[in-house]
Amino acid sequence: MIKVTLKGGDIREFETGTSAESVAKSLGAGLYKAACAVKINGELSDIRTALDSDCELEILTFESEEGRRAFNHTASHILAQAVKRLYPDVKLTIGPAIENGFYYDFDTEKPFTPDVLEKIEGEMKKIVKENLTLERFELSPDEAIKLMKEKDEPYKVELINTHASKGENISFYKQSEFTELCAGPHIPNTGRVKAFKLTQCTGAYWHGDSKNKMLQRVYGIAFPKASELEEYLKIMEEAKKRDHRKIGRDLDLFDIYPEGPGFPFFLPKGMVLRNLLEDFWRSEHAKRGYQEIRTPMILSEELWHRSGHWDHYNENMYFTKIDDADFAIKPMNCPGGMLVFKRKMHSYKDLPVRMAELGLVHRHELSGTLHGLMRVRCFTQDDAHIFMTPEQIESEIIGVIDLIDYFYSIFGFEYFVELSTRPENSMGSDEQWNMATDALKSALTHKGMEYKINEGDGAFYGPKIDFHLKDCIGRTWQCGTIQLDFQMPERFELEYTGADGEKHRPVMIHRVVFGSIERFIGILTEQYAGAFPAWLAPVQVTVLPISERHADYAADVLAKLKSAGIRAELDARNEKIGYRIREAQMQKVPFMLVMGDKEKETGTVAVRERSDGDKGTMNVEAFLDMIKEKVDSKSQQ
RNA sequence: GCUGGUGUGGCUCAGUCGGUAGAGCAGCUGAUUCGUAAUCAGCAGGUCAGCGGUUCAAAUCCGCUCACCAGCUCCA
Numbered sequence: 001m002i003k004v005t006l007k008g009g010d011i012r013e014f015e016t017g018t019s020a021e022s023v024a025k026s027l028g029a030g031l032y033k034a035a036c037a038v039k040i041n042g043e044l045s046d047i048r049t050a051l052d053s054d055c056e057l058e059i060l061t062f063e064s065e066e067g068r069r070a071f072n073h074t075a076s077h078i079l080a081q082a083v084k085r086l087y088p089d090v091k092l093t094i095g096p097a098i099e100n101g102f103y104y105d106f107d108t109e110k111p112f113t114p115d116v117l118e119k120i121e122g123e124m125k126k127i128v129k130e131n132l133t134l135e136r137f138e139l140s141p142d143e144a145i146k147l148m149k150e151k152d153e154p155y156k157v158e159l160i161n162t163h164a165s166k167g168e169n170i171s172f173y174k175q176s177e178f179t180e181l182c183a184g185p186h187i188p189n190t191g192r193v194k195a196f197k198l199t200q201c202t203g204a205y206w207h208g209d210s211k212n213k214m215l216q217r218v219y220g221i222a223f224p225k226a227s228e229l230e231e232y233l234k235i236m237e238e239a240k241k242r243d244h245r246k247i248g249r250d251l252d253l254f255d256i257y258p259e260g261p262g263f264p265f266f267l268p269k270g271m272v273l274r275n276l277l278e279d280f281w282r283s284e285h286a287k288r289g290y291q292e293i294r295t296p297m298i299l300s301e302e303l304w305h306r307s308g309h310w311d312h313y314n315e316n317m318y319f320t321k322i323d324d325a326d327f328a329i330k331p332m333n334c335p336g337g338m339l340v341f342k343r344k345m346h347s348y349k350d351l352p353v354r355m356a357e358l359g360l361v362h363r364h365e366l367s368g369t370l371h372g373l374m375r376v377r378c379f380t381q382d383d384a385h386i387f388m389t390p391e392q393i394e395s396e397i398i399g400v401i402d403l404i405d406y407f408y409s410i411f412g413f414e415y416f417v418e419l420s421t422r423p424e425n426s427m428g429s430d431e432q433w434n435m436a437t438d439a440l441k442s443a444l445t446h447k448g449m450e451y452k453i454n455e456g457d458g459a460f461y462g463p464k465i466d467f468h469l470k471d472c473i474g475r476t477w478q479c480g481t482i483q484l485d486f487q488m489p490e491r492f493e494l495e496y497t498g499a500d501g502e503k504h505r506p507v508m509i510h511r512v513v514f515g516s517i518e519r520f521i522g523i524l525t526e527q528y529a530g531a532f533p534a535w536l537a538p539v540q541v542t543v544l545p546i547s548e549r550h551a552d553y554a555a556d557v558l559a560k561l562k563s564a565g566i567r568a569e570l571d572a573r574n575e576k577i578g579y580r581i582r583e584a585q586m587q588k589v590p591f592m593l594v595m596g597d598k599e600k601e602t603g604t605v606a607v608r609e610r611s612d613g614d615k616g617t618m619n620v621e622a623f624l625d626m627i628k629e630k631v632d633s634k635s636q637q
Numbered sequence: 638g639c640u641g642g643u644g645u646g647g648c649u650c651a652g653u654c655g656g657u658a659g660a661g662c663a664g665c666u667g668a669u670u671c672g673u674a675a676u677c678a679g680c681a682g683g684u685c686a687g688c689g690g691u692u693c694a695a696a697u698c699c700g701c702u703c704a705c706c707a708g709c710u711c712c713a
Contacts, residue, residue, distance in 0.1 A: 103708095111640060202708035203640025210710040214640060217708070250648085258686085258704045314711065316638085332713095361713085366638050367704090369711065381713060466713095478713060515713040547670040574670070582674035596672055606673080614673055 005056045014051065021047045021188070024059050034224070035059050036067035037185040044070075046136060046185040062224050072097035074134065074186045075193050075222035076104045081178035082123035083218075092180070093155040093206065093215055100474065101221035105204055107155065112201040112216045120218070121198050131191030132175040136184060144170035148181065155206070156181050195229035196222035242472035244525035245372040251530050251587060253538070254373060254521070262370040262377030264518055269538035272567065273524075274517060276536055278358060280410075281382055281514070288403060290356040290384055295336025297360055301328040303335040308427060308491055312460040316364045333359035334510055337385040338492040346496040351506065352388035352396055358517070359383045373522035374477055380517040386509040387494065393436075393507055397443035397465075397482060400511045404467055404480040405447075407513050411524060412636050415479075417449055418466045420457035427461060427487045436484040437463045459510075461487035467515075472526040479515035479523065484508075531588040531610065535631040541568040542584040546577055546596035553600040557593060557620055564624050585610060591627060611637065 001013045004023055014023060020040065024047065025032040035047045039058040044066060051057070060067035076095035083090055083106055095104030106112070112120075139147060141164035148156040159181060160170055173182045175190060187193075197220060204217035223229045248254045253270035256263065266274060282292065301320060304310040309332065310318075319329040330336065337355055346353065362378050369375050388396050408415050419440055422433045440463055444451050451465070458464050467480030485508045488494075495503045514520035524532075534540055541561055545554035551572050561568040569589075571580045577594060584592045592608040599605055599617060607615040607623055618626075630637065 113641065200707060201641065204709045205639080208710070210639070214709075216640075219708080261704070316711080363712080366711070368638060368640095368709085370705090375712075379713065383713095481713070512713065517713095519713055544673090546672055549670080576669095576671050576676065577673060578671090579675055580673095585674055592673080594673060598672085608673060 002051055003054045004051060005054075007058050017050045017052055019048050019050050020045070020057060020059070023051070023057060027059070031059060031061070034061040034063075036062055036064075036187050037070035039066070044185055046188070048188055069097040070185045071187055071193070071224070072102040072222050073182075073184075074190065075196050075220060076102035077134070077173065077175065077178070077180050077182070077186070078124050078127050078190050078193060078196075079104050079120065079198070079218060079220060080106075080180060081127055081175060082120050084178060086119060086123055091155055092153050094159070101199070101219060103204075103217050103219045105206070105215040105217045107206075107213065107215050111203070112218060114201070117198045117201055117218065121196075124196065124198075127175075128190050128193050128196075130176070131189050133189045134186045135174045136171060136186075137174065138169040138171050141167075141170055144172070144181070147172075147179070151179070192224060193222050194224055195226040196220055197229060197233070236473060239472045239474075242526045242529040243372075244374075244472075244522040247525050247530035248373070251538075253525065253530075256372070256376075261367065262365060262375075264373055264376055264378070270521070272538040273521060273532065273536055277514070277517060277520070277524075281358070284403070284407070285354075285356050285384070288354070288399070290354040292356050292358075293337070293340055294357060295333060295340065295359065296330075297362075298327050298329050299336065301326045303339075304328060304331075306491055307335045307338070307488060308460065309335075312425070316366055319362050319364055329362045330359070331361050331363045333357050333361060333381060333383045334385060334488060335492075337383075338488060338494065341385070341387055341494055342492060346387070346506070348389060348496055348498050348504070351496060352386050352392050354384060354386045356382070356384040373518040373525075374471065376516075376518055379519065381512050382514045382517060384509075384511050386511065387489070387496075387506040388508070389496075389498075389504070390435075390507055393439045393484065393509075394443050394446070396509055397440060397484070398446060400482050400509065400513075401443060401447050401449070401465070404482075404513050408467070408469070408480075410634055411527065413469050413523070413527065415467045415469055416476075417444065417451040418454050418457075418468065419444065419451050420454040420459075420464050420466065422463060423456045423458050423460065425460065426458070428490075432486045433463065436486060440465050440482070440484060459483050459485075461485045469523045471523060472529075477515075477519055477523060479520060480513050481511065481515065483510040485510060532590075533630070533634070533636050534590045534627060535634045537588070537590050538567065539569050539587065539589050540566050540627065540631075541591045541593060542580075542587075542589045543568055543570045544577060544580050544584070544592055544594045545570075545572050546594065548572075548574070550595055550597070550600055554595055557595065557605060560620055561624070564628070566624070566627060581608065591623075593623070 002016050003011050004014055005011050020038040024035045037060045038045050038047050038049065039060065040049060041055050062068050062071055073096065076097065080092055080095055087108065091107040093105040093107060095102065141160060144160045145157055148160060163170065170181065171183055173180050173184060173186055198218055199221055200219045202217050203214045205214055206212040221232060223232065251269065252267045253273065254264050254266050256265065317331045337357065340355060341353065358380050360380050365375060365377050386396050421437055444465065462483055462485040464481055464483040466478045468476040469479050470476050489505050489508055494506050496506050498504045543554050543558045545551050554570055554572060558568055558570045573580065581592055588610060590610045593605040594608060595605050604617040604619050605623055606617045609615050
């Protein structure tokens with residue numbers, strides 16, 4: 001007999017060799033049916049795994065991330081099997097589960113098109129109906145390579161070869177005629193993948209490297225129930241309505257024209273929003289000891305050779321050769337900041353120097369990467385460069401983390417953090433890199449923050465912490481970043497005089513909070529679906545007289561609002577009140593003030609809140625107090 | 638840049654087998670002076686992304702270019 005400790009702490013006894021599946025069955029038919037995978041002593045495994053000693057057992061259903069992954073991963077095997085049945089010459093590569101669904105990359109001569117996808121879906125349905133059992137087996141690396149060579153799957157052979165050095169056996173999953181190299185776990189049979197959809201087909205490079213061959217990637221999503229699939233598709237459809245590109249046009253905030261791909265235009269209302277963000281940014285930075293500078297948009301190309309950027313970035317980054325004079329339009333602000341720091345002698349007593357710049361940069365991004373305001377060719381970084389002594393590194397990093405966290409909390413954003421370590425072809429010594437990376441880690445630990453590590457993804461001059469935000473359909477965009485840099489002070493020969501009277505080299509931080517004002521406005525627009533809270537709304541109040549004879553009173557109210565600093569507009573058009581309310585609602589104006597005979601007589605206004613409908617009448621002063629309170633508190637409503 | 642898809646008035650879309658472009662909203666004009674998400678009528682608006690080709694005839698078929706969408710690579 002063995003003792004199995006269940007998730008709640010419950011301990012039960014079973015025959016030695018009982019499968020995890022049987023344990024689930026003993027706990028209830030519902031759980032047994034829903035189980036997708038298990039964790040045995042914390043290790044992921046198939047639900048059919050036999051338990052041969054005392055263990056902790058966690059049963060993972062579709063509701064858990066790992067259970068969902070096992071489920072989706074099985075769907076990706078079904079996809080690959082269907083493709084092999086229809087197109088035997090296609091070569092298999094990899095097909096993992098992802099956060100939402102799964103994908104599979106195929107090497108095929110003829111690219112997949114949407115009609116091919118339909119055909120594949122049809123074949124997948126057959127495989128589900130056949131209810132094939134997935135059987136796990138292991139082979140030694142040599143046997144595994146032999147098997148995949150027989151099956152003429154060169155990518156699989158490559159994968160096994162890279163894995164072979166570990167000396168472990170290679171695991172496979174077999175479902176009928178289809179055998180797939182795979183670590184698992186999987187759900188036990190194909191019949192449970194009741195509801196799935198292939199959502200798109202695109203190109204993707206082998207090993208994610210654009211130098212390699214482009215494969216055909218098919219994305220899909222799978223659920224145990226048809227209703228869940230429908231629900232998911234509906235939610236995605238709804239989410240797409242929050243797209244900032246559409247809202248930006250509909251609400252006259254910003255737009256991009258074919259005449260300037262990647263070069264956004266800010267319209268009057270978009271400028272109001274932008275200026276509010278910049279004002280907020282300025283005042284918060286002033287409070288924290290930042291000084292603001294502005295450096296030129298065009299500088300000598302030589303500057304970027306000196307900084308090292310030129311050699312380390314794709315040439316696509318630069319707009320250059322202005323009038324043959326060897327100037328470049330700046331793609332980043334740091335070299336300008338260096339020059340400012342360098343113009344004077346600095347004492348250790350001056351440090352840290354925190355120099356901020358809302359810097360407009362241009363980058364020649366590849367056409368296929370452009371995306372509304374999220375990825376543009378011309379954007380404003382809310383940049384700052386902090387010059388400091390080595391002893392100040394950690395406290396400065398913590399200060400920036402606090403600032404970013406404060407900003408994001410104001411907007412109600414959930415963010416996640418990545419730490420990127422030393423890339424290849426980077427400058428500097430191991431010692432410096434280790435010290436810099438440790439300083440970043442230590443600051444994150446100090447703040448109790450969870451983070452993901454991206455090996456080799458740092459800047460060429462130092463490691464970095466990135467803060468990512470999600471857009472309306474769950475894509476993530478890097479916004480805030482904190483980059484530690486020992487190299488640039490070296491290259492620009494920056495110095496300060498220490499207490500010992502000797503010259504020392506400062507360390508610097510490059511950091512942004514918004515990331516770029518443009519991207520941040522894009523995220524913000526999707527976050528609020530265009531319904532900005534009162535403190536950010538380009539128009540806060542629309543004044544609506546019922547008919548012509550209330551126009552004078554409405555004009556008085558408008559004047560009062562405006563002199564109180566409220567962004568108000570009058571809509572006295574000869575239209576029914578319902579019509580004008582509808583327009584104000586669609587323009588996402590937070591407050592509408594309706595006034596007719598009753599209000600005119602009593603000197604009041606009838607308040608309608610965008611989110612909450614008719615709020616009844618109150619006098620103008622009471623309304624002003626209410627809206628001012630919301631604005632001052634930066635309420636998210 | 639790469640792979641696939643898309644491109645019809647300001648917006649959302651229809652347009653059959655190739656036969657020469659249509660609606661709603663928005664706009665303008667007039668009437669209506671109205672109480673919390675669309676008053677009625679009329680008018681105007683299109684080189685069907687651009688260029689080239691096939692054809693008696695192209696929004697429709699083919700090619701190239703541009704832009705956009707999704708993803709990949711890159712990145713704030």
